[in-house]
Amino acid sequence: MPGTNLSRAEAAERASLVATDSYRVTLDLAGESETSFPSVTEIDFSATPGASTFIDLIAESVERIVLNGQELPTSLFADSRIALKDLAERNTLRVESTMNYSRTGEGLHRYVDPA
Secondary structure, three states: OOOOOOOHHHHHHHHHHEEEEEEEEEEOOOOOOOOEEEEEEEEEEEEOOOOOEEEEOOOOEEEEEEEOOEEEOHHHEEOOEEEEOOOOOEEEEEEEEEEEOOOOOOOOOOOOOOO
16 A cells, blocks of 8 residues: 655755654564554654654555643645654653555565465
């Protein structure tokens, strides 16, 4: 479900506003779904206080977004982006989403041996 491509200008602007400290990614691949899997991602980053930006996310759906302990509406996820505004100097973003397996060679592929 590709969305809007990141332009060079958007990348430069975002890089001037935020710096990522760490990512924690949890994928549940034990489920029975052959097409999707749950994902939880936490990102710690610093930002220019009050800045607005976005993160990229190619997902089937977003079930929960939490920024600095505050629940945000999942409607902020559109066109493979999550809009973020009024950032603090230190931020933690948690995103719970459903991701699709890929059959195109991009992303995570799932194959189950039929034997």
